[in-house]
Amino acid sequence: MEQRVVIVTGCSSGIGRALCYALHGKMDTKGRKLFRVFATARRLESLQKLQEDGIEAVACDVTAAQSVEACRAAVIKAAGAVHVLVNNAGMQATGPLVEQPIEHFQMVQDTNCTGPVRMIQAFAPAMIKQGSGLIVNVCSVSSYVDLPLSAAYNASKSGLLSVTNVLRMELEPLGVHVMTVTAGVIASDIGAKNVCDVQRYYDSGSAYGSMADAIKHRMEVLATSGEVMPAEEAAEAIAAAIARPRPPREIVTGARARTALLAGFLQKWLWPGVVERKMSRMFGLDNLRRVAQKQ
Numbered sequence: 001m002e003q004r005v006v007i008v009t010g011c012s013s014g015i016g017r018a019l020c021y022a023l024h025g026k027m028d029t030k031g032r033k034l035f036r037v038f039a040t041a042r043r044l045e046s047l048q049k050l051q052e053d054g055i056e057a058v059a060c061d062v063t064a065a066q067s068v069e070a071c072r073a074a075v076i077k078a079a080g081a082v083h084v085l086v087n088n089a090g091m092q093a094t095g096p097l098v099e100q101p102i103e104h105f106q107m108v109q110d111t112n113c114t115g116p117v118r119m120i121q122a123f124a125p126a127m128i129k130q131g132s133g134l135i136v137n138v139c140s141v142s143s144y145v146d147l148p149l150s151a152a153y154n155a156s157k158s159g160l161l162s163v164t165n166v167l168r169m170e171l172e173p174l175g176v177h178v179m180t181v182t183a184g185v186i187a188s189d190i191g192a193k194n195v196c197d198v199q200r201y202y203d204s205g206s207a208y209g210s211m212a213d214a215i216k217h218r219m220e221v222l223a224t225s226g227e228v229m230p231a232e233e234a235a236e237a238i239a240a241a242i243a244r245p246r247p248p249r250e251i252v253t254g255a256r257a258r259t260a261l262l263a264g265f266l267q268k269w270l271w272p273g274v275v276e277r278k279m280s281r282m283f284g285l286d287n288l289r290r291v292a293q294k295q
């Protein structure tokens with residue numbers, strides 16, 4: 001069978017990095033590699049270890065059109081075609097929406113939602129021409145459930161889910177399959193790379209000053225506390241789905257994913273008020289009301 005060329009975005013750490021290894025290790029029954037893997041990241045030097053381990057590397061910033069085009073040209077020059085595109089690059093910016101720097105909000109939309117569209121517009125035309133291909137978008141349980149202090153991320157991931165569902169209908173007739181990865185909690189650097197400007201909530205004048213510690217806690221514990229799935233385990237599930245002759249429409253992986261999806265269902269369709277009150281308590285927003293009432 002022909003070796004399939006895969007490009008993965010955001011491979012400097014976490015799920016993307018683990019996915020490159022998982023795909024690189026996939027063999028057919030005769031022991032031949034199923035995939036030729038191109039790992040990408042903003043900083044090429046962050047891919048050095050992957051390169052040393054035999055995975056090809058190309059620089060790609062999904063927020064920069066020139067960088068995406070240079071990446072497309074480099075991969076096509078090296079491999080001649082791309083069969084699978086995995087839109088994995090992503091980031092988080094925690095904080096109450098009203099006081100969040102607008103640049104942080106925009107950066108999250110550009111990375112998590114517009115970035116995948118930029119990649120798809122670059123790579124899908126060749127897939128359409130060849131009449132086959134697979135696009136994998138790494139969405140999140142946050143595409144389904146809305147959490148306080150997470151408006152930027154929620155907006156980007158629910159936007160990406162809509163984009164993914166629309167694309168599936170638009171590309172399927174042309175032979176290109178679209179797969180959603182709905183990720184729960186997975187060990188990665190996403191918390192450490194959170195761009196939250198937490199100091200602003202400690203400064204006088206913030207309406208959220210009384211919960212600055214809670215915001216800091218949220219930012220720091222992201223994907224590091226409670227039940228967390230190792231990135232390698234999630235990557236193996238994604239790689240196995242990609243390797244299937246007929247990849248599924250959607251896979252759910254990561255810790256606490258089913259619980260989060262159930263919460264999202266209850267929030268949207270059954271008991272929105274109950275779920276929102278519970279979440280307010282969980283995130284420390286009920287204290288905010290008490291402090292505001294005393295003033």
Ligand SMILES: NC(=O)c1ccc[n+]([C@@H]2O[C@H](COP(=O)([O-])OP(=O)(O)OC[C@H]3O[C@@H](n4cnc5c(N)ncnc54)[C@H](OP(=O)(O)O)[C@@H]3O)[C@@H](O)[C@H]2O)c1
Binds near residue numbers: 016042046089191
């Ligand atoms: N971990 C979880 O619990 C979880 C849950 C649901 C969904 N997800 C999603 O899974 C995906 C992978 O995240 P992760 O958890 O593995 O976090 P991670 O370890 O922080 O990895 C994110 C990757 O995206 C890259 N990236 C950020 N901005 C980029 C840009 N403009 N262009 C190209 N690459 C960029 C980062 O590169 P730099 O080193 O350059 O910053 C990094 O390689 C994300 O889409 C995330 O939203 C994660």
